[in-house]
Amino acid sequence: MNVRNEPMTTLWPIIQREFVSNVLTSRFMIGFIVCLMSTAAAVFVQVADYEKRLAAYHVVLREHQEETRTWDLYSQINPKAHRKPNPLGIFNVGMEKSGADMVSIELATPIWEKEAQKQGSDNPFLSIFLSVDVIFVFKIVLSALAILFAYNTISGEREDGTLKLVLSNPIPRDRLVLGKYLGGMLSLFPIVVMSFTVGMVIASASPATDFNVGDLLRLAMVLVVSLLYVSTCYLLGLLLSVWTKEAATTLILSMFIWGILTIVHSNIATFAVAKFPPYKLQPEKATRQQVKKIWDDFKAERDTYIFKKWGYIHPASAISHEGQIMLRIEMSSPWDLEFEEFYTIKPIHNADVSKFQEVLGYQEPLRIDYANRAEEPLKQREEIGKRNGQLARDISRISFADAYRFAVGAITSTDRKSYNDFIRQARSYKRQIVNYLTGKKAFSARAWFSSDKGKAEFVDLPVFQHRYNSVSESLSRALGDVFILLAWNVILFMGTYLSFLRYDMS
Amino acid sequence: MIWHITKRELYDNLNSLRFALATVLLLGLMLTNAILHLREHPKRVQTYHNGVTRHQNRLANYAEDSLYKLAEQGPGWLYKKPSDLRFCAEGGEPFLPNNVEGGFGRWGKGGEQRLESFWILAYHSATPDLHNVRPNVTKVDWGFIIGYVLSLIALLFTFDSISHEREQGTLRLMFANSVPRHTVLIGKFLGALISINIPFTLAVLVNLLFISTSNDVHLGGEAWRRLCLIFFITLLYTCLFLALGLLVSARVQRSAVSLVILLLAWVTLVVFMPSTLVSIAGRSTPPKSAIGFSERSADLAEELENEYYALRYDPDKNLTQIQVLQGAGEYVTKDAAGQERLHAERLKQRISQVRRARVITQISPVTTFQHLLESFAGTGFERHLQFLENVKSYAQQYRVFIVDTDQADPESLHISGVREGMSQKPIPLEAIPKFEDTLSFSKDFNTAAVDLMLLSLFVIILLSGAYLAFVRVEI
Numbered sequence: 001m002n003v004r005n006e007p008m009t010t011l012w013p014i015i016q017r018e019f020v021s022n023v024l025t026s027r028f029m030i031g032f033i034v035c036l037m038s039t040a041a042a043v044f045v046q047v048a049d050y051e052k053r054l055a056a057y058h059v060v061l062r063e064h065q066e067e068t069r070t071w072d073l074y075s076q077i078n079p080k081a082h083r084k085p086n087p088l089g090i091f092n093v094g095m096e097k098s099g100a101d102m103v104s105i106e107l108a109t110p111i112w113e114k115e116a117q118k119q120g121s122d123n124p125f126l127s128i129f130l131s132v133d134v135i136f137v138f139k140i141v142l143s144a145l146a147i148l149f150a151y152n153t154i155s156g157e158r159e160d161g162t163l164k165l166v167l168s169n170p171i172p173r174d175r176l177v178l179g180k181y182l183g184g185m186l187s188l189f190p191i192v193v194m195s196f197t198v199g200m201v202i203a204s205a206s207p208a209t210d211f212n213v214g215d216l217l218r219l220a221m222v223l224v225v226s227l228l229y230v231s232t233c234y235l236l237g238l239l240l241s242v243w244t245k246e247a248a249t250t251l252i253l254s255m256f257i258w259g260i261l262t263i264v265h266s267n268i269a270t271f272a273v274a275k276f277p278p279y280k281l282q283p284e285k286a287t288r289q290q291v292k293k294i295w296d297d298f299k300a301e302r303d304t305y306i307f308k309k310w311g312y313i314h315p316a317s318a319i320s321h322e323g324q325i326m327l328r329i330e331m332s333s334p335w336d337l338e339f340e341e342f343y344t345i346k347p348i349h350n351a352d353v354s355k356f357q358e359v360l361g362y363q364e365p366l367r368i369d370y371a372n373r374a375e376e377p378l379k380q381r382e383e384i385g386k387r388n389g390q391l392a393r394d395i396s397r398i399s400f401a402d403a404y405r406f407a408v409g410a411i412t413s414t415d416r417k418s419y420n421d422f423i424r425q426a427r428s429y430k431r432q433i434v435n436y437l438t439g440k441k442a443f444s445a446r447a448w449f450s451s452d453k454g455k456a457e458f459v460d461l462p463v464f465q466h467r468y469n470s471v472s473e474s475l476s477r478a479l480g481d482v483f484i485l486l487a488w489n490v491i492l493f494m495g496t497y498l499s500f501l502r503y504d505m506s
Numbered sequence: 507m508i509w510h511i512t513k514r515e516l517y518d519n520l521n522s523l524r525f526a527l528a529t530v531l532l533l534g535l536m537l538t539n540a541i542l543h544l545r546e547h548p549k550r551v552q553t554y555h556n557g558v559t560r561h562q563n564r565l566a567n568y569a570e571d572s573l574y575k576l577a578e579q580g581p582g583w584l585y586k587k588p589s590d591l592r593f594c595a596e597g598g599e600p601f602l603p604n605n606v607e608g609g610f611g612r613w614g615k616g617g618e619q620r621l622e623s624f625w626i627l628a629y630h631s632a633t634p635d636l637h638n639v640r641p642n643v644t645k646v647d648w649g650f651i652i653g654y655v656l657s658l659i660a661l662l663f664t665f666d667s668i669s670h671e672r673e674q675g676t677l678r679l680m681f682a683n684s685v686p687r688h689t690v691l692i693g694k695f696l697g698a699l700i701s702i703n704i705p706f707t708l709a710v711l712v713n714l715l716f717i718s719t720s721n722d723v724h725l726g727g728e729a730w731r732r733l734c735l736i737f738f739i740t741l742l743y744t745c746l747f748l749a750l751g752l753l754v755s756a757r758v759q760r761s762a763v764s765l766v767i768l769l770l771a772w773v774t775l776v777v778f779m780p781s782t783l784v785s786i787a788g789r790s791t792p793p794k795s796a797i798g799f800s801e802r803s804a805d806l807a808e809e810l811e812n813e814y815y816a817l818r819y820d821p822d823k824n825l826t827q828i829q830v831l832q833g834a835g836e837y838v839t840k841d842a843a844g845q846e847r848l849h850a851e852r853l854k855q856r857i858s859q860v861r862r863a864r865v866i867t868q869i870s871p872v873t874t875f876q877h878l879l880e881s882f883a884g885t886g887f888e889r890h891l892q893f894l895e896n897v898k899s900y901a902q903q904y905r906v907f908i909v910d911t912d913q914a915d916p917e918s919l920h921i922s923g924v925r926e927g928m929s930q931k932p933i934p935l936e937a938i939p940k941f942e943d944t945l946s947f948s949k950d951f952n953t954a955a956v957d958l959m960l961l962s963l964f965v966i967i968l969l970s971g972a973y974l975a976f977v978r979v980e981i
Contacts, residue, residue, distance in 0.1 A: 123859050125856050129598075148766050251765060252523055267646055268538060
């Protein structure tokens with residue numbers, strides 16, 4: 001016998017036997033059908049939801065374009081950053097239906113996540129019902145199936161007496177464990193792959209979904225991570241099967257652990273952090289007071305500068321005129337996050353506004369600068385919320401079911417961080433708009449407040465493009481959770497292996 | 507004999523690992539539930555009381571001014587009373603608004619004739635998803651603990667009741683004695699029922715002990731009555747899963763297969779059926795979008811405004827002062843009625859969509875059970891509809907009061923909608939009807955009757971199925 005081939009020759013029959021004995025059971029057939037049907041149903045429902053979200057997205061984009069054409073003044077500029085629906089949300093909804101999907105860019109208003117909006121409207125009452133996606137199906141059904149495949153692998157054979165027979169042959173125990181693990185995984189493999197493929201076929205059949213290479217690559221990664229997760233669950237069942245003497249005990253214990261890991265653990269972790277947050281938020285009133293203080297500083301700085309340089313007490317005083325003039329100034333309330341003044345000068349033809357333009361050229365960039373400063377306390381508030389959320393996630397990911405959920409969320413860019421990216425992109429879009437206006441000298445232009453001598457031009461106005469992370473970025477974000485899954489696999493396999501080496505047949 | 511078999515089953519279960527695990531799990535979950543409720547409920551009650559106080563202060567302010575002011579501004583925000591039993595069923599409450607705006611002012615027009623829009627009932631939406639960007643979690647309420655966890659425990663206690671005995675050969679021994687099969691089945695059923703209810707009752711008692719001894723939560727007589735009913739419904743629900751477990755256990759040869767089938771049936775019934783059916787049903791007739799609603803609202807406002815201005819400034823018509831007032835009053839009241847109708851239509855559309863979805867999901871016993879729990883806990887969608895009914899009937903009462911009071915003032919011109927046409931006298935606060943949201947046990951019971959019958963039907967069918975399967979068992 002060829003010595004080098006010996007491991008394979010002993011390993012392969014074990015894998016084969018395990019595979020055949022699993023595939024021929026009713027649990028394989030039932031599991032296969034349930035998994036396939038629930039995946040198909042979940043994708044079917046989510047595709048329809050995605051189509052609706054996408055249609056709404058296109059409608060609001062069109063409406064926004066129409067709105068852009070109605071702006072005559074530079075001061076009227078109010079671009080919007082719209083969140084583009086993610087087609088991979090069909091597989092993992094994640095944050096797709098939560099949070100805002102539109103950020104309104106107002107130059108002198110700090111961008112605050114809380115003030116972002118949701119466009120369009122479904123029936124909000126329908127949110128009382130639970131929504132299911134493919135990852136949820138995998139997280140619950142596939143994990144249960146993996147445990148059901150593994151629970152009697154050792155303890156069942158021990159009860160039947162076949163384990164004694166197998167071990168009486170010259171088969172090393174480590175090879176037996178490895179063979180059983182590979183055989184079990186080989187029987188779960190078609191279920192995972194087929195369910196996923198059916199899901200992809202249904203999703204691709206929709207005219208709304210247009211998966212690019214990057215999306216397909218991400219989906220392939222999701223499949224790999226799903227297999228890793230199934231492997232973890234299988235190994236848990238295998239370990240418990242080695243630890244317990246009776247298959248029934250293994251099953252009960254596995255089911256309880258499965259219930260705790262998949263359903264109870266993350267709920268309790270998130271609830272505990274939500275109800276007893278380690279990072280305390282100051283009352284919203286205090287944050288608004290901080291913002292108000294910043295705007296008070298702005299007013300003081302502006303008034304001092306204008307008075308020193310031009311001798312006026314208010315920008316509007318810079319308008320000199322002959323005859324009558326009606327100046328309408330609208331100011332926002334002091335408790336708002338923004339500080340806004342709108343100037344309407346009537347009649348404008350007999351007013352000299354050259355100084356006024358000069359003053360605005362100084363005031364407006366300063367106002368935008370202060371709006372950015374006012375964003376800081378709001379960002380700090382957001383940061384505290386994020387830290388609490390992160391802690392909840394960190395505690396949750398102790399359970400490999402949640403590590404799997406987070407890994408898939410990062411890969412499909414439907415997680416919390418991807419949502420934060422959208423808000424960040426909206427902030428950077430605002431900077432782009434400011435640069436655009438600065439480049440056009442729009443702040444000191446007459447078209448800032450009047451269109452009598454030409455309307456404001458917005459032909460080359462930058463348009464917001466919501467970008468998702470690149471595949472490599474998503475993968476690097478998911479690495480932590482993938483590593484946790486891998487670590488669980490190694491720990492559970494080593495645990496099973498060591499326990500089986502010390503397994504007492506008496 | 508039944509008692510003998512029951513006792514045997516009970517002792518077997520009490521000594522088992524699953525009993526210990528079930529006890530620990532249920533105790534842990536019920537304790538978590540109690541702690542969370544004690545932390546959250548006082549805040550909810552405080553918000554409600556603040557809302558009621560604001561409502562009364564508003565009425566007092568406007569009553570001091572005049573009847574017209576009361577008629578124009580309306581009663582203000584009307585708040586839903588939080589249920590003391592919310593720990594039993596969260597019922598999607600975060601997604602249901604806890605108030606209705608009874609004072610939705612839309613416009614004011616200057617000029618010769620100062621006009622203000624009249625109040626309407628506006629139904630705003632609760633959108634916690636907009637700001638809540640934490641990981642999604644299932645609420646740890648009784649609905650979750652019983653609906654998901656206890657049902658799974660019930661299956662884990664019965665999956666091997668018959669098949670395991672068949673595997674071991676003890677079933678053959680038992681049948682060799684002169685024990686009727688139904689006696690064996692009832693004995694096994696009762697044994698499992700008592701075994702499950704020991705840890706569950708213990709967990710419930712600990713939960714209620716925590717909640718009732720707290721100073722922040724007061725459970726009155728009616729709350730205890732509702733809790734007793736909830737406990738009875740839980741028993742019924744547990745029976746359903748025990749019957750399912752016995753049915754499958756009797757039909758299959760091996761315990762392992764029995765558990766696989768039961769587990770997958772549980773996943774389908776408890777997890778997938780409610781959500782998937784809802785998504786399919788909920789999409790059948792989507793309500794018109796918010797944009798469409800705003801447009802229709804703006805169109806109606808514009809149409810009525812044009813109509814009014816055409817009448818008011820028509821040079822051919824030489825209107826008297828009274829006719830001007832009547833025209834203005836008619837415009838204001840028509841506008842308010844039209845806008846309120848639009849809001850009500852949208853609400854009705856949304857409600858009918860949810861109702862349809864709820865009816866379809868009743869195929870799943872878990873949903874039926876959760877509806878029952880919500881009904882008796884005074885939470886959820888049906889409770890919200892009850893609140894909306896209360897609001898509508900109060901709005902009606904408020905409007906009748908305004909008309910009657912105006913009619914009683916001899917100095918008033920009785921032209922609703924304009925200041926000059928209505929009573930200018932201040933109104934004593936005590937005379938104004940005040941809104942108080944109430945829960946009606948009889949209404950809740952009527953709402954729950956169909957669900958209760960449906961759940962009983964499910965139990966009877968499954969018990970009969972288990973009986974037939976057991977009678978036909980071949981050794």
